[in-house]
Amino acid sequence: MPSVAIIGTRGYPSYYGGFETAIRKLAPYLVHRGWDVSVYSRPGEVRLDDPNRDHRVQTVMTQGLETKSLSTLSYGWSATRHAIRRSPDVALVMNVANGYWLPMLRRAGIPTLVNVDGIEWDRAKWNRIAKRVFRTGAELTARHGTMLVYDSTEIAKRWHVDFGTGGRYIPYGSEIVDEELPIESGLSRRAYVLFVARLVPENTVSEFFSAVPAIAQHAEVVIVGSSGYGGELDERARRLSERLERVRWLGHVRDDRRLLSLWHHAGAYFHGHSVGGTNPALVQAMACGAPVLARDTPYNREVLGPSGLFVSPSASRISEEVLRLVGSPDVQRQQAEANTLRARTNYSWADVNASYERSLQELCATRRVRS
Template sequence: MHLPSIAIIGTRGYPSYYGGFETAVRKLAPYLVGQGWDVTVYSRPGATRPDDPHRDHRVHVIETRGFEKKSLSTLTYGYSAAKHCIKQRPDVALVMNVANGYWLPLLKRAGIPTLVNVDGIEWDRAKWGRVAKWVFHTGARWTARHGTRMVYDSREIARRWKDEFGLEGDFIPYGGDPVDGDLPVEPGLERRRYALVVARFVPENSIPEFFDAAPEIAKESDVVVVGSGGYGGELDRRAQELTQFSPRIRWLGHVSDDQRLLSLWKHAGAYFHGHSVGGTNPALVQAMAAGAPIVARDTVYNREVLGPTGRFTSPQPVEIARSVRELLRSTEAQEAAARDNAARALNDYSWAAVCGRYESSLRARIGALA
């Protein structure tokens, strides 16, 4: 019996803990294998651990080459993966990121239908310069022209693509894992007595503003910062300076231990989510599922995910500090927010439902170019 086959292109690999795409693939690849698929994930050398205890060895991992440069990595690794994929001829390819839109004509010409997760509106991101924004926007146009079907992780992203490119697609958000059992509180912290931020250090995640607010928050509570710039830089330096400014401020860097991160969310008194672009954010959904009380930057994306009971703030440092401290001071508000967030995550953002939607969409693509 022929097993349906899929190649996944555009992430750092499997299993990887780098970002949202990687989290989705960690969940989706084993799920598809369990549903009878032959699954191949393209990876970057050194980006995964062969001895990772969470690795499902039924998932095929193929490493290809590229340039490990901020502006070139996605494009070059995407190209080498697409070229190899053409030789393998899977029934369908799941392509992550519109920067890989340049290689979709190659897959299309080879008769390989594609499901493309477009991610956020990359050309809106402050971290990219003028040339990089042009590269992403042009990649999006190529994606719209040559991709077989789009995946939008938020309804607002779907609206933006409908308005600009005239394309419908499938709404498939990210999921969250419910936190079962008793996870210990991070040593040196107290449950519901600390503020937490988890984010890549880029301006559109409101990291500079949170760093400005952190000393004020630290007057009353501990402050825990998880994340880094990935390539070093000014914000990493500022994070280090904050730890020297106050013993109540901790910078943990990038945390790849899922259980440790879940514990930090579960026991936080206030989790600040400052992401301003990008649709449904995986960290936000997971924080909700873990039962974190959340203060989010007021954006259409965060309002879509958190719903009517969400707590929101403007990105000014004084307002971030005020909103976070207000939540930290109220046990009643914390428990109500934790309860509402966990219930919404369970009802609307479960990984089981997310993976099921991906499989249905992938099966519908098979033979689409025949």
């Protein structure tokens, strides 16, 4: 039975973000396929009582420092040390911040499949020192990672230019919603504007919040997300929801079904992510049949394709285009159909999981040859 250690997420099962969603799908798939799977996890971040948890997946708790700047590094360090003692056949490592620990795994003879995520050192939420940490982690990943995974072709191009690397393209997957989900109390189908994102600057949060008063004159606005550590943008979301009757701030929504319902019934979903590749929230919104208006970036254009709707990151343009979409039932219907078809064709979890397994199998084979 081949074995894999998964390092760099908040654990299994966790509902924090894109990495965690991917592991909730991949880990049970691998154990079903005959793998011994261990997922390194953070205390307090996993739901061990989750009825959907696959108990064949080993959840291994490790220790670290729960701070914005040191959590990934510290938990990655403790997970790597533990994995080296157990000596799995291969390690799946998420996030280039764990590039610092790849030389340790390499010296231990453990091949690594590394999901590089987005271009973290371009994110506005990090200060100069943190950006340097991520950039150095990326350089170490390029040097010491056995095989790299890019979740978009645009990210692959950037890594090839910056570091001269190759690797595998494996995007995020999505769940197609074929049933009619119940709508959130107080909302009407195709009549509200939805925003789902971590409240950090590079997700066009400030610009969208500036557009909210104009949007709320004509439509309900639902804001989902938080920064995770509090701060100015969380406070702005709170003030908007308290001051404007048509604005709701739900914070971080852990209930998958509730979030799917919000996308499924939205009249317009504004997707403001600007740094990164195939965004998990975007592909899931597409799979739910949400009419999407996205910030105009190469990454969002790659995911949405030629029929996508895009907007520049200014409050006036966002409010204008969002309201245009909410007020156009024919455009909403066309966008919902096109987005669902594209998600079904290009972003299925079955294909994503199979691609990860093939890559892990190749690395296991190279280790056996070296042995």
